[in-house]
Amino acid sequence: MPSLVEILKQSEHFLKGKGIVTAKLDVELLLSHLLGCNRLSLYLHSRNNMEGHLLSQFQHLLSRRGNREPLQYIIGEVDFYGLSISVDRNVLIPRHETEELVCMIISRFENRPIESILDLGTGSGAIGLALAKHFTGANVLAVDANQDALSVTQKNAMRNGITNIRFMVSDWLESIDETFYLIISNPPYLTDEEFENTQDEIKNFEPKFALVSKNNGLADIFKIIGTAGRSLVKDGILVLETGSSQHESIASFAKNYFGKFESMGDLSGKDRFVFLQNPRNLIS
Numbered sequence: 001m002p003s004l005v006e007i008l009k010q011s012e013h014f015l016k017g018k019g020i021v022t023a024k025l026d027v028e029l030l031l032s033h034l035l036g037c038n039r040l041s042l043y044l045h046s047r048n049n050m051e052g053h054l055l056s057q058f059q060h061l062l063s064r065r066g067n068r069e070p071l072q073y074i075i076g077e078v079d080f081y082g083l084s085i086s087v088d089r090n091v092l093i094p095r096h097e098t099e100e101l102v103c104m105i106i107s108r109f110e111n112r113p114i115e116s117i118l119d120l121g122t123g124s125g126a127i128g129l130a131l132a133k134h135f136t137g138a139n140v141l142a143v144d145a146n147q148d149a150l151s152v153t154q155k156n157a158m159r160n161g162i163t164n165i166r167f168m169v170s171d172w173l174e175s176i177d178e179t180f181y182l183i184i185s186n187p188p189y190l191t192d193e194e195f196e197n198t199q200d201e202i203k204n205f206e207p208k209f210a211l212v213s214k215n216n217g218l219a220d221i222f223k224i225i226g227t228a229g230r231s232l233v234k235d236g237i238l239v240l241e242t243g244s245s246q247h248e249s250i251a252s253f254a255k256n257y258f259g260k261f262e263s264m265g266d267l268s269g270k271d272r273f274v275f276l277q278n279p280r281n282l283i284s
């Protein structure tokens, strides 16, 4: 039976051969997930041998990663704003930029009593759940067109003990007949071509429905901007995560629907978030 240190070395070599740049970290995370320990313990017990049945389970996990399946789907969870979020192939793996957006919202609205929040295209529920956890007085509605994604959201609410959140299947705002102080969405915004050029982990495993939108990636963003006004209270705000080259087109489209447009960058300096206020109520 091989020792942990041998397994760590051979597995890192295997994943490197598959072109995975984070090979060492990935092996440590897979192994510590399987053994239920932290990464440091792997090295503290590196001379221990691995039992046969655990070894075959580990080989299965490693071959999935070797096929470029995202580590988060293999492990089945990800940390997002201090929440443990379950993920499977029905939902997008929450991104760091989205966590930045949550931080931005929290610091901007910290001292305002937010009573109602709509998370449109909630997926795993990362945004809605993080905001529900922080703004405990807020009523959050989490919406997705995909019932299978919404089942993951519900599971994540229970897993994190969050109760100030409801769930609804809707094609964007079509079935919504309430108003909100904050509507937030990270909608699909890639073009087909951009999607085809993403790494294997994304294009072969993450749901295309969650990532790609027609009209140069802008169709869903425009649909939301064109219809959100009637679902906002006076002074309500629509916040969107977007592609980094879309702000000019969005600003030009949004001026028909909102009086105030604000573009914000992510930590890498790319245009990433849009804040819209003062609906013109020109919605048909």
Ligand SMILES: C[S@@+](CC[C@H](N)C(=O)[O-])C[C@H]1O[C@@H](n2cnc3c(N)ncnc32)[C@H](O)[C@@H]1O
Pocket: 091, 092, 093, 094, 095, 098, 120, 121, 122, 123, 124, 125, 126, 127, 143, 144, 145, 146, 149, 170, 171, 172, 186, 187, 188, 209, 210, 211, 220
């Ligand atoms: C980019 S993912 C965002 C997931 C999650 N909010 C996050 O930030 O990690 C887009 C989400 O929008 C959902 N979606 C796509 N089209 C939709 C539609 N027409 N109506 C409602 N939700 C939709 C997808 O199922 C997916 O969960």
